[in-house]
Amino acid sequence: MPETTARADVRRNRERLLAAAREAIAADGTEASLRDIARRAEVGIGTLYRHFPTREALLEAILDTNFDMLRERADQLLDSPPGAPLEAFLTWLADVAAGARTYQGLPHSIMAALADETSELHGSCAAMRASGGQLLRRAQEAGQVRADVNVYEVITIVIGLAWAVQQDGGSPELMARLLDVAAYGLAVQPVVAAPQVT
Amino acid sequence: MPETTARADVRRNRERLLAAAREAIAADGTEASLRDIARRAEVGIGTLYRHFPTREALLEAILDTNFDMLRERADQLLDSPPGAPLEAFLTWLADVAAGARTYQGLPHSIMAALADETSELHGSCAAMRASGGQLLRRAQEAGQVRADVNVYEVITIVIGLAWAVQQDGGSPELMARLLDVAAYGLAVQPVVAAPQVT
DNA sequence: CGAAGATACGGAGCACCGCTCCGGTCGTCA
DNA sequence: TGACGACCGGAGCGGTGCTCCGTATCTTCG
Numbered sequence: 309m310p311e312t313t314a315r316a317d318v319r320r321n322r323e324r325l326l327a328a329a330r331e332a333i334a335a336d337g338t339e340a341s342l343r344d345i346a347r348r349a350e351v352g353i354g355t356l357y358r359h360f361p362t363r364e365a366l367l368e369a370i371l372d373t374n375f376d377m378l379r380e381r382a383d384q385l386l387d388s389p390p391g392a393p394l395e396a397f398l399t400w401l402a403d404v405a406a407g408a409r410t411y412q413g414l415p416h417s418i419m420a421a422l423a424d425e426t427s428e429l430h431g432s433c434a435a436m437r438a439s440g441g442q443l444l445r446r447a448q449e450a451g452q453v454r455a456d457v458n459v460y461e462v463i464t465i466v467i468g469l470a471w472a473v474q475q476d477g478g479s480p481e482l483m484a485r486l487l488d489v490a491a492y493g494l495a496v497q498p499v500v501a502a503p504q505v506t
Numbered sequence: 507m508p509e510t511t512a513r514a515d516v517r518r519n520r521e522r523l524l525a526a527a528r529e530a531i532a533a534d535g536t537e538a539s540l541r542d543i544a545r546r547a548e549v550g551i552g553t554l555y556r557h558f559p560t561r562e563a564l565l566e567a568i569l570d571t572n573f574d575m576l577r578e579r580a581d582q583l584l585d586s587p588p589g590a591p592l593e594a595f596l597t598w599l600a601d602v603a604a605g606a607r608t609y610q611g612l613p614h615s616i617m618a619a620l621a622d623e624t625s626e627l628h629g630s631c632a633a634m635r636a637s638g639g640q641l642l643r644r645a646q647e648a649g650q651v652r653a654d655v656n657v658y659e660v661i662t663i664v665i666g667l668a669w670a671v672q673q674d675g676g677s678p679e680l681m682a683r684l685l686d687v688a689a690y691g692l693a694v695q696p697v698v699a700a701p702q703v704t
Numbered sequence: 705c706g707a708a709g710a711t712a713c714g715g716a717g718c719a720c721c722g723c724t725c726c727g728g729t730c731g732t733c734a
Numbered sequence: 735t736g737a738c739g740a741c742c743g744g745a746g747c748g749g750t751g752c753t754c755c756g757t758a759t760c761t762t763c764g
Contacts, residue, residue, distance in 0.1 A: 315731060315740070342722070352743030357723070419673035457687065465684055468670025472662045475617035486663055489655065493691025513760055516712070540751070550714035555752070706764090713758070721750065729742070734735100 322359055324349040329366055337412030338367060364428040367417055375432035378407055382439035386446065394452035397443045398491050401466050404440070405483055408470040415471035422463070437463055453494055465490055520557055522547040527564055535610030536565060562626040565615055573630035576605055580637035584644065592650035595641045596689050599664050602638070603681055606668040613669035620661070635661055651692055663688055 328348035332340040342363065346356040360366035381403050385396040408415050421429035422437065441459040448455050469490060473483045526546035530538040540561065544554040558564035579601055583594040606613050619627030620635065639657040646653050667688060671681045 317731070318741075321742085341720085343720085346743095353723085354725080354743055355741080358741075363722090416673065419670060423674060454687075454690075457683070461680070461683055461687070464670045464674060464680070465667065465687060468666040468668075468684070469663065470666075471669055472617060472666025475614070476621060476662060482659070482662070485655070485659055486666070489652075489659070489663060489691040490687065491691070492652075493687040493689070513711070515760070519713085539749085541749085544714095551752085552714055552754085553712075556712070561751090708763085709761090711758105711760080714756100716754095718753085719751095722748095724747085725745095727743100729740105731740085732738090734737090 321349070321351055321355055324351060325356055325359055325366075326369060329370055333367075333370065333411050337414075338363075338417045339413050342366075362428060364417070364421065368428040368432060371414075371429070372432060374407055374410065375436050378403060378436050379439045382436075382443055386439075386442055393443070393447040393450045394495060397447040397453065398487075398495075400440060400443050401462070401491070402484075402487055404436070404463070405466050405470045405487055408467055409474055409478060409483065412474060415467045415474060418467055419464075452496055454496060457494065462494070519547070519549055519553055522549060523554055523557055523564075524567060527568055531565075531568065531609050535612075536561075536615045537611050540564075560626060562615070562619065566626040566630060569612075569627070570630060572605055572608065573634050576601060576634050577637045580634075580641055584637075584640055591641070591645040591648045592693060595645040595651060596685075596693075598638060598641050599660070599689070600682075600685055602634070602661070603664050603668045603685055606665055607672055607676060607681065610672060613665045613672060616665055617662075650694055652694060655692065660692065 325345065328351075329340075329345045331348055332345045336344075342356055343353055345366075346353045349356070356366075360369065378400075382400055385400055389396060408418060417429060418433055421427045421433045424430060437459055440463065444453065444457075444459055444462060447453040466487075469486045470483065473479065473486065476482060523543065526549075527538075527543050530543045530546055534542075540554055541551055543564075544551045547554070554564075558567065576598075580598055583598055587594060606616060615627060616631055619625045619631045622628060635657055638661065642651065642655075642657055642660060645651040664685075667684045668681065671677065671684065674680060
């Protein structure tokens with residue numbers, strides 16, 4: 309049973325706007341022109357603002373499922389393998405990095421949302437951060453990750469790297485290499501293909 | 507003997523514009539309104555564009571000495587201490603991070619300039635990168651830094667972290683912590699206050 | 705010293721942006 | 735079917751980056 313709002317055109321316009329926004333944001337990034345989104349949806353600019361009072365509200369509606377998946381992924385990684393907590397943690401970090409790079413400008417939106425508690429995006433971002441916190445803690449308790457870092461710093465590192473990679477054209481290879489350096493820096497023991505000291 | 511341009515008002519206006527730009531960029535970041543800069547300089551918007559055809563040209567004029575200092579610092583670190591190449595390299599990285607954070611939005615401008623060879627800022631940024639490359643190579647040849655990273659990746663990491671810290675309010679403490687993680691990830695052996703495996 | 709010529713100045717103007725606000729339309733329910 | 739109220743659309747405001755040209759100013763030469 310789909311959420312049955314009072315009027316039909318409301319739901320219709322909402323769907324049109326979301327579809328148009330997905331298009332526009334895929335093309336132009338999270339800073340896509342709102343007027344352009346309204347145009348694509350064949351809807352007045354006023355209608356867009358009534359449905360989504362702020363840009364963050366619109367982003368939240370679009371990215372909702374993405375963040376949920378990231379949270380689920382964390383829970384999943386937390387449950388299934390009792391061993392290898394470092395690996396699980398790093399896997400999740402890579403997922404976060406990948407998620408942050410799905411749209412041009414997303415890293416900026418995420419950082420802004422984390423900093424601004426009044427942002428509509430804040431909830432999703434904070435939930436994601438909390439889930440990652442558990443993964444981090446487990447890896448730290450297993451003695452596999454530096455004990456002197458917290459979730460906030462880890463997220464900041466990953467989003468920062470994701471941003472830099474985006475600026476550089478968004479090559480997945482570069483992202484992997486930078487994540488490798490970060491992983492090496494976070495781990496207590498080298499885990500990946502890193503030069504060994506003899 | 508100061509560069510004697512044909513007309514006097516030209517030099518006068520140039521100075522006024524640079525002073526105004528420094529003010530505005532310190533206040534509003536590298537995306538400061540150009541109209542506002544012209545207003546502060548008590549000069550027409552056309553005059554601003556004639557002196558500095560693009561925003562990058564204006565930034566270049568302002569940041570020129572900053573980038574030069576970063577390059578000199580690299581040369582200096584390369585010469586003075588024959589030992590401790592890792593330390594010299596990491597010191598320079600911290601300087602770069604500090605420099606990238608002097609203005610809001612500077613990390614973005616730097617990354618954009620490195621990617622776009624036609625940018626007026628590209629020269630300064632590329633020169634800085636090249637100087638850092640020597641420091642990196644020396645540390646690698648001494649076996650103190652992972653051999654599988656290049657300057658480009660290192661710069662990308664540092665600027666990415668600087669950006670993230672800026673987004674978060676720009677706390678120097680956070681910057682230091684993130685740089686520490688990056689250093690640990692780049693170094694072949696732990697050098698800083700990092701948890702030791704027993 | 706004064707006038708001619710070159711050169712730089714200023715800002716009006718264009719197309720865009722985010723965002724507000726209100727008159728008219730249209731769906732819904734009695 | 736009619737009335738009511740929620741919803742829509744877009745004009746309008748103040749801002750942006752950038753261009754272009756009539757005009758004022760500086761310099762140089764007679």
